Amino acid sequence: MSESTGLYILLVSVHGLIRGENLELGRDADTGGQTKYVVELARALAKNPQVARVDLVTRLVSDPKVNSDYAQPIEPLSDKAQIIRLPCGPRRYLRKEVLWPHLDSFADELIRHVRQVGQVPDVIHSHYADAGYVGCRVAGWLGIPLVHTGHSLGRVKRDRLLEQGTKPETIEDHFHISTRIEAEEKTLASASLIIASTRQEVTDQYGIYDQYQPDRMVVIPPGVTLEQFYPAGADWQFPPIYKDLQRFLHEPEKPIIMALSRPAVRKNVSALVKAYGEDPELQKLANLVLVLGNRDNIGTMESGPRRVMNEILQLIDRYDLYGKVAYPKHHQSDEVPELYRLVAKNRGVFINPALTEPFGLTLIEATACGAPIVATADGGPRDILAACHNGQLIDPLDISDIQAALRKALTDDAQWQEWSQNGLDNVRHHFSWSSHVDRYLEQVHQLPKRRVQSSLSYLPMAPVARLQEEWNLPAANRLMTADRYLVCEIDDTLLGDRDALHQLIERLNQQGQSTGIGIATGRSLQSVLSMLEEWHFPMPDALITSNGSEIYYGPQVVLDPNWERHIHHRWQAGAIRAAMQELPGIELQPPESQGKFKISYFIDEEKAPSFDEIMRQLRRKRLHVNASYSHNMYLDLLPIRASKGNAIRYCAWKWNLPIDRFLVAGASGNDESMLTGNTMAVVVGNYSPEVEKLHGYPQVYFAEGEYSWGILEALDHYDFFGSLKPAMQLEPVAV
Template identity: 75%
Template sequence: MSHSSGLYILLVSVHGLIRGHNLELGRDADTGGQIKYVVELAQALAKHPQVERVDLVTRLVNDPKVSPDYAKPVEVLSDKAQIIRLNCGPRRYLRKEVLWPHLDNFADELLKHLRQIGKLPHVIHTHYADAGYVGCRVAGWLGIPLVHTGHSLGRVKQQRLLEQGTKPEVIENYFHMATRIEAEETTLASAALIIASTNQEVTQQYGIYDHYQPQRMVVIAPGVALERFYPVPENWQEPPIYQDLQRFLQDPQKPMIMALSRPAIRKNVGTLVKAYGEDPQLRQLANLVLVLGNRDDITTMESGPRQVLTEIFQLIDRYDLYGYIAYPKHHGADEVPELYRLLAKTRGVFINPALTEPFGLTLIEATACGVPIIATSDGGPRDILAACDNGLLIDPLDIKQIQDALRTALTDTEKWQGWSSNGLSRVRDNFSWDTHVERYLENVRQLPQRRVQSLLSPFRQGPASNITDWNIPETNRLPTADRFLVCEIDNTLLGDPEALQQLIERLNNEGHTTGVGIATGRNLDSALEMLEEYRFPMPDLLIVSTGSEIYYGPQVIPDMNWQRHISYRWQPDAVRQAMAELPGVMLQPSEGQGKFKISYFIDEEKSVSYREIMRHLRRHKLHVKGIYSHNMYLDLVPIRASKGDAIRYCALKWGLPIKRFLVAGASGNDESMLAGNTLAVVVGNYSQELEKLRSYPQVYFAQGDYTWGILEALNHYDFFGTLSQTESEMNAQIDLVVQRREELVTEGA
């Protein structure tokens, strides 16, 4: 990879089959124009001198039913671009509609990738709703600007399916449309920039969304790879696929009418066959060539493509089109440019009769090869023909209009030549990848001034949402930090303003590779209010509600995987009911409660012991963990939750050894994070319940109270230096403790 200074751009496109060569376009509904777009975008961006690195991140697929290419973790596209494949649920190939439950894991894998390379991208650019879901989380966690391209939109598709008579429950069961639309709404709210292909996409498609914000949308038409799509050269030879077409045709020398698409209902190819079959003059003027993906046996295809192909074969039979129509079973991506040149050579015409067309990459590919186009009067085709003036727009449901347009293109030699020349001269200025990349980078360079606060964060609507000049960093240090300081707020971080200011100064001056976290029993809003009040910089990591919630700054994005993990056998209503049976316990106010935390005041004079409380809950078959502190506060959380568990989860997730976490606490509420392999400090004003940790070799008991104790521990562990008080000294101390325990056991015997 290049080591020059420049932009690092991360592209995310989760579904389908993505590789850098011989794209299997049309193989299925998930391997279409989007796949081609993202690969060519990555290659085009990497050629620009201002770009240092481009990673196109997608799903790793290890399935004997598909090529082993898709199981390679890394595929090099150029010296500055590569495809990165990450785990996302089962390794077998899955359609995009069933990937939703696995996207949080994919987000974690993406974080691991960034941690391994030790470099943050300048921008994350997601493609389609599933990648948008991932990008909202990762970009929010890291504070990186999010760019999004929808490609197609759920609300638009839902409307179209309903108009076709599909029942709402069928749409939801197959497409999981509610989940998709919610992901799109969140992405629209979170993205700093939305890249659309057409003006119609901005106004008519995105315009039906609740979070429609046109000021953050820009139209940048996709590019065409002009080095592959070019007019017929003088020494051109007929391609091998021409032999395949000749098998179908009585007179293969005639001009060709060609449609190239996936066999999808939306592509409306059946109407084209009807228009051709019902017009004897068209049959005499030209052959019809349908390139509809690749197939072996239509009986094994999904229902949608099978239905489309069956209808086409029935129409061919009805109109007796044998000898006039070609429909090859296979074609390679490298053969597509040659098909366009063959079309130009026979003075044919390319047609896209789709019911709707967000853009239509095939139209500009055909244009770049000198072929006139006829296309549906919708989004992309309107913009293309307005720019290139190289064909006609048609109503895709008006058979006569389709027939008239085709006859005009095939019989008016002067118009054909003018359309061909117009397209060739104008496509480079309007639809080249060079033009696309220049406009793309022009907008990306403005993103630092267009940061958007994510609506994923509940804090944004909380009582501290009027923050104006609090020290909120632009990015999160989690992926690049090589050590982490995590502190409780109450009685630890806060308590002595002078010491707190010294800690802030040391973090600024010496902690350049140090991430900062908070682990507290407070809820999110309360914790942030306290930190802002004392002007402590926004942490990179927030563990709140006694370890039952994890958030990542600076946009305060929740970790949904952690919530799913700890929800195991969590029965809050049953816990409250069981606790109501005990004397001397009282629920704390609502602000002390959380989705995964139930907090009580304990009156020790009236209540049974803490041990008896926990036995009582176990007898009710309740899987809870209790955290008791200051002889009066009891937090009940899921069995898998605690501050210590949350810290270890984060260490694993972000790829940082737990021995490089320095944790600071003062009460029993902190015990789970102080014990174990973390570097730990108990500040001088600690509660007596932590005295039992004094024999632990990796727990340092400071003399200073509050933040003075944390500052002491920084020196004790040489935390900003070489972390000298880590493995060697700790292991020696552990050996001494183990030896002494063995001696005590021997003496007792």
């Protein structure tokens, strides 16, 4: 990969089968135009001198049923672009609708990849709803802009299926459509920029979403790879796939009407066959060629494509179109340009009769090869024909309209020639990848000026700009690049002496450029944010709150849902409260002190059982909790896996951070889990009696200074900004 300076762009496209060469377009519903789009976008971006690195991140698939190419962790696309494949759920190939439970883990893997790169991306660009779900989280954690391209939208799909008579419960069961729509809503709210292919997509499709914000949307049509799609030259020869077509056709030399798509109901290929079958003149004028993905056995295809193929075969039989219609079982992606050139060479026409068409990449590919087009009067085709003037729009539900347009293209030689030449002249100007990238990068360079608060953010309801100014929000999360980490409790540790805190902030500003900052506290998130604002402490990179039961990252404070999922194990909040009600001298703290995974009590030591007796009571009832007791009066009950120490170690794993490069600071009993182990630890001078027992631990330094004075003392003790080699306070105790 190139090491030159420039933009680092991270593209995320989770589902389907993605590789650099010979894309299996049409293999299934997940391996369609989006997979080609993202590969070509990655290559085109990498060609631009403003771009230093492009990573196209997708799912790693190790499955004997698919090619081993998809199990390779890294596949170079060019000197500056590569495909990165990361684990996401089972290793076998899965359709996109069942990937949702695995996307949080994919987000974790993406963080670890970026950490290994050692450079924060300038932008994350997510493709489709599943990647939007991942992109919202990772961009929020890192504090960088999110760009999104929907490709297709859940609300539109649901409406279309309902119109076709599909039952709502069937749509939900198969497509998990409500999960998809919720992910799209959050992505639209979080993204700094939405890239659409057509103006209709912006108004008619995104426009039905609650989070529709057209000021954040821009229309940049996809490009066509002109190095592959170009007209046939004088020395052009019939491609090998022509022999496959000849097997079907009595008169293969006749002009071709060609459709190329997946065998999906929306593509409306059956209507095309019906139009051809009911028009004897069309049958005399041209053959019909249907390139409908790759298949081995119609009987083993998914139900939707199987129904479409069976209907097409029945129509061919009904109209006795044998010898006039070709429908090859296989084709390679590098044969597609040759098919377009074949259409143009024998003065045929390319048709897209889809019921709806968000863009129609095949139309500009055919145009670049010199073929006139007939296409549905919807979405992308409208924009393409308006720009290229190279064909005719049709009503896909009107058989006679389809027939008339095809006859005009095949019988009017002057019109055919004009459409062909117009397309060749205009496609390079309006739909090249180089022009797409130029407009794309213009938008990317403007993103820092339109900072958008993530929909997943837990910041208080205040303008981000004000928080940026008052709290000194970092431009990006330093956990991606930091090589050492300072994590502090707030109460009686970080906060308490304003002069000491000011000196600590100054020292971090002067020497802590490679230092990540974290807070680990028993307070709730809102309480923490209020305290930080009151004391003017810079926004940390990580916030561990509610005694380790919640973790938030980045300048916009975005929750880590995987940590919640991890600690949920054996958590029975209702049963715990019921068991604690049986004990005297114990009182629930106010609601603001409670959390989803934290139950907090006041303890009256004169009336309540001892801490050990409380824990025995819970164990007898088979209630599994982790407890922390501090200041002889505060008791927090957490899930068995939750604690400040475990949360710090989880962060170290997630962000690929060595745990022995963490300096942790605390002062009370609920800090014990993070002060012990392989961290560098400091107990500040104003500590509570319950941490006396840590005297003698070789990695625990007891400072003389109180509050942040003690933290400053520990920075020198451990040579924190230097070699990180602590001078041990005590010799290890012989056993």
